[in-house]
Amino acid sequence: PSVPGSSGSSGGQQPAPSDRLTIGTTADVLNYNPLVGNSRTDSWVTNLMYPHLTQMDMTGKRVPYLATEWSYAEDGKSATVRLRDDMKWSDGKPVTADDVVFSVMTVKKENFGVVAGLITALDEAVAVSPTEVRFDLTRPDGTFLDNVGFWLPVVPKHVFEKAPSVQKFANDSDWVSAGPFKLTKVERGQRYVMERVDGFGPGTPAVKEVVFRVFPDVNTEVLALRNGEIDVIGNVLPPATAAELKNDPSVKQEQIPSLGWAHLQYNVKRKPLDDVRVRQALAHAVDYEAIRNIALKGYAKSSNSSVLTPSLPEWADPASKEYTFDPALSKQLLAQAGVSDLSLSMIYDQADPNIARWAPMVRDSAKQAGITIKLQGLERNTYVDKSLKHDFDIYAGSWAIMDNPPANLGLAFKTGGYINYGQVSDPKLDALIDQAQKALSVEEAKPPIQEAARLIRDQVYDNVLYVETFNVAHNTKWTGFKPMPSELLSIVNPLSLAAAKPAG
Amino acid sequence: MSEPPVLEIRDLHVTFTAHGREIPAVRGVDLTIERGQTLALLGESGSGKSVTAKAIMGLLDRPGTRVRSAAARLGGRDLLAMSEEERRALRGSAMTLVFQDALSALNPVLSIGDQIGELFRVHLGVSRRQARARSIEMLTLVGIPAAAKRVDDYPHQFSGGMRQRILVAMAVALEPDLIIADEPTTALDVTVQAQILELIDRLRRDLGTAVLLITHDLGVAAEVSDRVAVMYAGRIVESGEAGELYDLPAHPYTAALLAAIPDLDAPASELRAIPGAPPSPAQVPPGCSFAPRCDRASEVCRTTRPPLIPLATGSGRYAACHHSEEMLDAALA
Amino acid sequence: MPPSPDPVQKREPVLRASGLHKSYRGGMLSRGGAVRAVAGVDLELHAGETLGIVGESGCGKSTLARMLVGLERPDQGEVTFRGRPFFARGGVPRDIRRRVQMVFQDPLTSLNPRMTVHDIVAEPLRVHRLSPDARAMRERVGELLTLVGLSPDRMNRFPHEFSGGQRQRIGIARALATEPDVIVCDEPVSALDMSVQAQVVNLFAELQRTLGVALVFIAHDLAVVRHVSHRVGVMYLGRLAELGPAGQVYGAPAHPYTMALLSAAPVPKPRLRGRSRIMLAGDPPSPVAPPPGCRFHTRCWKAAPRCAEEEPVLEAVGAHYAACHFAERAASAEKGAAAL
Amino acid sequence: MRFIGLRLARGLLTLWFAVTVTFFLVRLLPGDPVTAVADPNMTEALRQKLLADFGLDKPLAAQYLDYLGQLLHGNLGMSFRQSIPVTTVLMERLPWTLILTVSAMVVTIVLGIPLGVLAATRARGWVDRVIQITGVTAQSLFVPSVGIFLMYLLGVWLRWFPIGGAVDLDATGFAATLSMLHHLVLPCLSLVLIQLGGYVLTMRTTLIEALGEDYVSLAKAKGVRPGTVVWKHALRNALLPTTTIAGLQLGTLVGGAVLTETIYAYPGVGRAIYEAVGQLDFPVLQGAFVLLAAAVVAANLITDVAYGILDPRVRTS
Amino acid sequence: MTAAAVELTPRLRTWSAFRRNPLGVASAIVLVLLALVAVCAPLIAPFPEGYGADTSQPPSAAHWFGTDDIGQDVFAQVVWGTRVSMAVGVSASVLAIVIGLLIGVSAAYFRRLDTPLGVLVDLSLSLPVLPLMILVAALAGPSVRTLAVVIALFSWPEVARVVRSQAIAIVPMPFVSAAKVVGGSSLWIVRKHLLPGVIPVVGVSVVLTTSRAVLAEAGLSFLGLGDPNSWSWGTILHKAQQSGALATAWWTTLFPSLAILLLVVSTTLLSVAYNDARDHRNSS
Ligand SMILES: Nc1ncnc2c1ncn2[C@@H]1O[C@H](COP(=O)(O)OP(=O)(O)OP(=O)(O)O)[C@@H](O)[C@H]1O
Ligand SMILES: Nc1ncnc2c1ncn2[C@@H]1O[C@H](COP(=O)(O)OP(=O)(O)OP(=O)(O)O)[C@@H](O)[C@H]1O
Numbered sequence A: 001p002s003v004p005g006s007s008g009s010s011g012g013q014q015p016a017p018s019d020r021l022t023i024g025t026t027a028d029v030l031n032y033n034p035l036v037g038n039s040r041t042d043s044w045v046t047n048l049m050y051p052h053l054t055q056m057d058m059t060g061k062r063v064p065y066l067a068t069e070w071s072y073a074e075d076g077k078s079a080t081v082r083l084r085d086d087m088k089w090s091d092g093k094p095v096t097a098d099d100v101v102f103s104v105m106t107v108k109k110e111n112f113g114v115v116a117g118l119i120t121a122l123d124e125a126v127a128v129s130p131t132e133v134r135f136d137l138t139r140p141d142g143t144f145l146d147n148v149g150f151w152l153p154v155v156p157k158h159v160f161e162k163a164p165s166v167q168k169f170a171n172d173s174d175w176v177s178a179g180p181f182k183l184t185k186v187e188r189g190q191r192y193v194m195e196r197v198d199g200f201g202p203g204t205p206a207v208k209e210v211v212f213r214v215f216p217d218v219n220t221e222v223l224a225l226r227n228g229e230i231d232v233i234g235n236v237l238p239p240a241t242a243a244e245l246k247n248d249p250s251v252k253q254e255q256i257p258s259l260g261w262a263h264l265q266y267n268v269k270r271k272p273l274d275d276v277r278v279r280q281a282l283a284h285a286v287d288y289e290a291i292r293n294i295a296l297k298g299y300a301k302s303s304n305s306s307v308l309t310p311s312l313p314e315w316a317d318p319a320s321k322e323y324t325f326d327p328a329l330s331k332q333l334l335a336q337a338g339v340s341d342l343s344l345s346m347i348y349d350q351a352d353p354n355i356a357r358w359a360p361m362v363r364d365s366a367k368q369a370g371i372t373i374k375l376q377g378l379e380r381n382t383y384v385d386k387s388l389k390h391d392f393d394i395y396a397g398s399w400a401i402m403d404n405p406p407a408n409l410g411l412a413f414k415t416g417g418y419i420n421y422g423q424v425s426d427p428k429l430d431a432l433i434d435q436a437q438k439a440l441s442v443e444e445a446k447p448p449i450q451e452a453a454r455l456i457r458d459q460v461y462d463n464v465l466y467v468e469t470f471n472v473a474h475n476t477k478w479t480g481f482k483p484m485p486s487e488l489l490s491i492v493n494p495l496s497l498a499a500a501k502p503a504g
Numbered sequence B: 001m002s003e004p005p006v007l008e009i010r011d012l013h014v015t016f017t018a019h020g021r022e023i024p025a026v027r028g029v030d031l032t033i034e035r036g037q038t039l040a041l042l043g044e045s046g047s048g049k050s051v052t053a054k055a056i057m058g059l060l061d062r063p064g065t066r067v068r069s070a071a072a073r074l075g076g077r078d079l080l081a082m083s084e085e086e087r088r089a090l091r092g093s094a095m096t097l098v099f100q101d102a103l104s105a106l107n108p109v110l111s112i113g114d115q116i117g118e119l120f121r122v123h124l125g126v127s128r129r130q131a132r133a134r135s136i137e138m139l140t141l142v143g144i145p146a147a148a149k150r151v152d153d154y155p156h157q158f159s160g161g162m163r164q165r166i167l168v169a170m171a172v173a174l175e176p177d178l179i180i181a182d183e184p185t186t187a188l189d190v191t192v193q194a195q196i197l198e199l200i201d202r203l204r205r206d207l208g209t210a211v212l213l214i215t216h217d218l219g220v221a222a223e224v225s226d227r228v229a230v231m232y233a234g235r236i237v238e239s240g241e242a243g244e245l246y247d248l249p250a251h252p253y254t255a256a257l258l259a260a261i262p263d264l265d266a267p268a269s270e271l272r273a274i275p276g277a278p279p280s281p282a283q284v285p286p287g288c289s290f291a292p293r294c295d296r297a298s299e300v301c302r303t304t305r306p307p308l309i310p311l312a313t314g315s316g317r318y319a320a321c322h323h324s325e326e327m328l329d330a331a332l333a
Numbered sequence C: 001m002p003p004s005p006d007p008v009q010k011r012e013p014v015l016r017a018s019g020l021h022k023s024y025r026g027g028m029l030s031r032g033g034a035v036r037a038v039a040g041v042d043l044e045l046h047a048g049e050t051l052g053i054v055g056e057s058g059c060g061k062s063t064l065a066r067m068l069v070g071l072e073r074p075d076q077g078e079v080t081f082r083g084r085p086f087f088a089r090g091g092v093p094r095d096i097r098r099r100v101q102m103v104f105q106d107p108l109t110s111l112n113p114r115m116t117v118h119d120i121v122a123e124p125l126r127v128h129r130l131s132p133d134a135r136a137m138r139e140r141v142g143e144l145l146t147l148v149g150l151s152p153d154r155m156n157r158f159p160h161e162f163s164g165g166q167r168q169r170i171g172i173a174r175a176l177a178t179e180p181d182v183i184v185c186d187e188p189v190s191a192l193d194m195s196v197q198a199q200v201v202n203l204f205a206e207l208q209r210t211l212g213v214a215l216v217f218i219a220h221d222l223a224v225v226r227h228v229s230h231r232v233g234v235m236y237l238g239r240l241a242e243l244g245p246a247g248q249v250y251g252a253p254a255h256p257y258t259m260a261l262l263s264a265a266p267v268p269k270p271r272l273r274g275r276s277r278i279m280l281a282g283d284p285p286s287p288v289a290p291p292p293g294c295r296f297h298t299r300c301w302k303a304a305p306r307c308a309e310e311e312p313v314l315e316a317v318g319a320h321y322a323a324c325h326f327a328e329r330a331a332s333a334e335k336g337a338a339a340l
Numbered sequence D: 001m002r003f004i005g006l007r008l009a010r011g012l013l014t015l016w017f018a019v020t021v022t023f024f025l026v027r028l029l030p031g032d033p034v035t036a037v038a039d040p041n042m043t044e045a046l047r048q049k050l051l052a053d054f055g056l057d058k059p060l061a062a063q064y065l066d067y068l069g070q071l072l073h074g075n076l077g078m079s080f081r082q083s084i085p086v087t088t089v090l091m092e093r094l095p096w097t098l099i100l101t102v103s104a105m106v107v108t109i110v111l112g113i114p115l116g117v118l119a120a121t122r123a124r125g126w127v128d129r130v131i132q133i134t135g136v137t138a139q140s141l142f143v144p145s146v147g148i149f150l151m152y153l154l155g156v157w158l159r160w161f162p163i164g165g166a167v168d169l170d171a172t173g174f175a176a177t178l179s180m181l182h183h184l185v186l187p188c189l190s191l192v193l194i195q196l197g198g199y200v201l202t203m204r205t206t207l208i209e210a211l212g213e214d215y216v217s218l219a220k221a222k223g224v225r226p227g228t229v230v231w232k233h234a235l236r237n238a239l240l241p242t243t244t245i246a247g248l249q250l251g252t253l254v255g256g257a258v259l260t261e262t263i264y265a266y267p268g269v270g271r272a273i274y275e276a277v278g279q280l281d282f283p284v285l286q287g288a289f290v291l292l293a294a295a296v297v298a299a300n301l302i303t304d305v306a307y308g309i310l311d312p313r314v315r316t317s
Numbered sequence E: 001m002t003a004a005a006v007e008l009t010p011r012l013r014t015w016s017a018f019r020r021n022p023l024g025v026a027s028a029i030v031l032v033l034l035a036l037v038a039v040c041a042p043l044i045a046p047f048p049e050g051y052g053a054d055t056s057q058p059p060s061a062a063h064w065f066g067t068d069d070i071g072q073d074v075f076a077q078v079v080w081g082t083r084v085s086m087a088v089g090v091s092a093s094v095l096a097i098v099i100g101l102l103i104g105v106s107a108a109y110f111r112r113l114d115t116p117l118g119v120l121v122d123l124s125l126s127l128p129v130l131p132l133m134i135l136v137a138a139l140a141g142p143s144v145r146t147l148a149v150v151i152a153l154f155s156w157p158e159v160a161r162v163v164r165s166q167a168i169a170i171v172p173m174p175f176v177s178a179a180k181v182v183g184g185s186s187l188w189i190v191r192k193h194l195l196p197g198v199i200p201v202v203g204v205s206v207v208l209t210t211s212r213a214v215l216a217e218a219g220l221s222f223l224g225l226g227d228p229n230s231w232s233w234g235t236i237l238h239k240a241q242q243s244g245a246l247a248t249a250w251w252t253t254l255f256p257s258l259a260i261l262l263l264v265v266s267t268t269l270l271s272v273a274y275n276d277a278r279d280h281r282n283s284s
């Protein structure tokens, strides 16, 4: 933290401009404790400080980071992970299996954060050797390694164990980290300065310094990119901006697949939405092509109305077909269901630029089928509140990261699932998902999960509109980024920034 | 005696333009004041007394105001031929103005010393310290007790009578040739009024200044003036030596005014009121302005405006009435 | 001398003020003490009589007037109308309100500029429901306007379309609308042009003669008060200095202040200019901290040490009353001065 | 003494009022801080635990009294979202907001007075008209539009000024001050633009009024030079109402800078409020409102002092 | 009296002075035109909905103000935006004025209420308006009605203050005393004397609060708290901002900004002109 007027830098020689990569972000870091903080902008910074076991490739497959190998036991009741031995905490101590065990067991014990809900199958984690961890599970869970590998940040045991409660530990100074960059200076509201770590395991970063600068407004961020004040816009560009910026020779855009999808959910507990024909009528009353082409300027792929999206090609079901935009059919279905003058309200987060764009399009196309949709563009907190309380007819939104279908479909569609906003309760679906979660390999999990996805499509438990193609812009002065899927990783992930270098 | 009169104004006209209409507030006023003389300018509200005073001082410089005169001389100096800067130099030194309402005329945020001293600083270019010393002198002169202590006080800290005295102090500070006092005592109590009038009169005697005293009070005019000019609807309708004019008014308006005053010594049952009301300055009848209210008015009064002409009787009597001779004859008979 | 009302002195007064006190405290933030506007005034007003009140600016004349009509509630003492107190519980009773009216100093500001003359004069009729219908009201307003010398066909005009004297007549018509027994006039002619003043003064005299209302006539012009009043009170700093029949107060003033006032008043007779006058020193003291003892002693040329300590009461001096320790001597001295 | 006591009491009352209004408003918002951090894996038990951690499970009245009690000790609580004290959050932001608003205020006054004088002395002339129209137009501008326009024109196109932020990272010592000023220009300019109109118009009206007063005529009658008449006699009086407005604005400006600070990525309190609403960070929100109310109280006090200096009627009674 | 009879009534005098002020007259005309646009919006342009093939087109003969990023006609948006913006502005200001009038007049006339009401007004004036509006708008959920109510809720203190200061000048006027002497009750005096007396200043308040309300509406909509089912100028700007097109597709921001500017400038100039015209002292 600095006070205006006081001298800024820690002194010494200033890095040349090309030694510094400046990234625009829209919000401050709220929590430096990676086990707690879950905002995207927090993660960009903490991901550079705390390693995860695995990262993802562009198809969503896990790739090594701290972990080099991982596997389940035959019976699926335990899993083993091997760690690399060349990672060090910034205070010189090595990163060992103890740290991994501490991180995961703390989360389990104190029961907080994103990870807690993903490790319900965990019984005990054991450090077999400094480079090997064994997870003992209470039941076979084929989603466990994917989840823990991707979501669990590894924190230094010797620092965090001193806190009486890790959950309350702010970790807001004197950071001990092990990523490619270490945080050296914070000017809240303005910027976060990170210095490269020499001897970072996977390879010393090329760039000396990474600076995150805070710009609450995207428009200002774009201006700053064009002005050369920042090199990368961390946030995904709104489609219209991406289209405009295509013509700017100084800006390059990386296309990043989204792991989530945009969708409409119908409250199946409400009449007449409990009738599948009505839901189908609604599904046929959406002009999917137009939404992708106009609202998203073509930066979106069809998911063929399946919750298994093309971003995860391993899982996708090529047989799935997208609902046609067919108002006549829609009317016919409504007539069959005996519903006339259908009038529904649709909630969405007004601050989400894409949804705010296509929500009126959904309304207008539904009108062609004689369905009235009243838009309720809400302030974010109200929207989340209403979603959790199932207080809506139609919910328009998008999932951010759905990286493991068996795990995610469980949360979203199983009876009582935390994010099962539409209140789907289908025993057949529950059984299929359970079966898929138990499977220890993709091959094994694929048939039940594809069956489940078909059920979801046919019953219109979820109406998938599209999978966005994210555009992340950076200055052409920089090159070498390693894009990974999702907004969370994109090109601001640790391995990518470690590889980034000045062009030419 | 070749000494020129202190003030000589010929055919002064002031016209305001408001809402696209012309308001001839002053319509041909002649004034002459000799050295050491007090001329009382009498007239009722809206007759143009203050406008005349401001016109003489050259204060009517706001847009929409036209001032014109055939001659304007201050102690022989031709005001018309002067530049604005030269006239400014005369204001406050050769001719000064005492306002009616001292509270609004004194600047509330400046100290008394500052406001009086400003005169010395502007006109004599003296230092701040000297100006202050002179201000204290002036305050003492007009009878403010403990002047040295009070010189740094602000207007609101003085009583009404003291404020008026401060205005008088400013008016006499540079020993001007002419003091114009615009109803200097109307806002004051009778007992205080007597004090202020006395003060002005004393200073006039000591300095030999000419005074133009504007008032609507026949009593006040009678108390201090040598000569009296009566104004009605933007014109002077009668002027002359005070005693003569009160004894033998040559204009029906003056006569009616005098008759309408209740007399302390003779409380009559009925006052002789003048019917009607004074005309609005924007709407003056073509002939004699007083004709609609005049009981002597004849046909000629309604069509022809009587000029202000010298009368045979008395010294320097003037009247603007077709019937003045008649009146004087009747009175003398 | 105005025609004297019938032998009034013995009859029960219409309006009686006893021991009136009124102070105003400044706003919440002002420091100094309260302004003691009226500090102990006793008065009686008899039917058909005119009581004149003179005094310098700020001596409490208007405050007294406002208390006499019930606009202001006295801090101490009370005003009674035919023996009934003004401030019963819950304000002034409506019938007393009707019987005591007021005419204000400034004819323009006392008439609402947004109302027509008809509405202004009809306001009391409406408030007291004195007219059965609109037609009757118009007729009554017309009568009232005629009574004060205005032509009824101008009743649909606005006050600013009238001259000062005419405006004051409108105010008088309004005061007459409820057929009051008492009209309190607070400087009703001070704001008028000198050529119009006499018209209004005459009107008052005539109205009183024909309608028999009792008038309280407040003014600072001694001559005007003398002209209309049967009895005159002289106020100084919130108290009555002298009270008595007009002829006596003016002819043989008993209080030094009355003498000074009479002597300082300018006389419209240039020939009398050289006469000797009593010049008071200094300004009237502030009503926030009136001097102890006799309030006039700070400016009085006759003041003795006793005057600074002991407050003189209003007591009979010959045929009238004065509040001065040296009242009798003063009265005789004045005769001497007049002889000079 | 009594006067000062009253002012203080009034200030405290203002603070209390702001605290109370915002306390309850904030708590009426739909959802709670826990839903704002909602993540797909949270369970109901977890939620309740979090609520209890934030002290949000107690009855509203108890929360309110707790809060007032803490406030008396100068404790604004911990931020829900950032695990640091609210005072830290705000104190980091406050200096920037002060720099921005005070500089905008100063520039406004420095420009506003001469423009007002010019308009008043040339009342109804074309100079007056031009000044009036410009002032009114500037006052009516919509901040975000202006912000983007200025940044595009002066930042991207002409490259005169940086885009967003408050100070350069590398600048030290004097260079830091320069860099700070450099970053200040655009946001300050927007604030000045929208405030200036009001100032000039008030100045103009009050000065025209003052110029018609008797004391101005007397000054002229004393032969005082026309310039002195305006600047010494009329202006001092006309400044009084303007001071009141300035005081009122200074207080509300801090809160009013929300849009400006957001658009220009300026790290001030206004932006913190905007962010805290989005995050339902009750303690920060409330703290910010307490701070703003305190700013208003302080501004009022400053106004009173300024009034005293300008108006001897206040000073000497 | 013939002389007095020809004098103009204050109202006529104000009117004649007002007519002479070209700025005021021009502003009045602009406002009338804007009101006409608002009322006749359906006749001028179809309601902007759906999407068009020509996305992000600069102004042309077909699309006077260009199109936005989903191909809607910006001109139509601005025309329909006039409706909502003005409706919110006017209804908010009417509401604020009713509240302000009641409170201001009560504070001026009933002395005992003055201090508490004065404190309330002062306190409300010292609250940070925009942040609070954000809070309340978030609380009530976005709709045109909410916006109007929220804006009114934070605009009345200003009106109350103006009304009070005017009313407080009327209360000591002798004509009020006269009404009391004549027997008028408090209610009578408030109704017959105070309210008519403060109406002229309220006239100024109406335009000023309206313009402030329009700006506030734009600000709230811009921050995403507007009504998504209708078009207001702020909504247009909000959508432009969300699409990140503020800096590139200038026409999507320029025209609604100009509309806001036009309305606010003309209301302000109108009130200035009206005030000048009412001030007879200086209208030479
Ligand atoms: N600036 C002005 N614009 C328009 N008319 C004016 C102006 N100043 C004065 N008048 C008009 O000129 C006429 C004469 O005014 P003036 O002030 O000279 O009267 P006065 O004799 O001094 O009256 P009073 O006794 O009330 O002071 C009045 O009718 C007044 O309305
Ligand atoms: N409402 C009030 N609040 C405070 N002080 C007041 C109020 N009304 C009158 N005063 C004060 O009370 C004293 C007497 O006032 P009042 O108006 O009765 O005097 P007056 O004799 O009528 O004077 P004038 O001749 O000027 O009309 C004055 O000092 C005045 O300042």
Ligand SMILES: [Mg+2]
Binding pocket: B049, B050, B051, B182, B183
């Ligand atoms: Mg005058």
Ligand SMILES: [Mg+2]
Binding pocket: C061, C062, C063, C186, C187
């Ligand atoms: Mg009085």
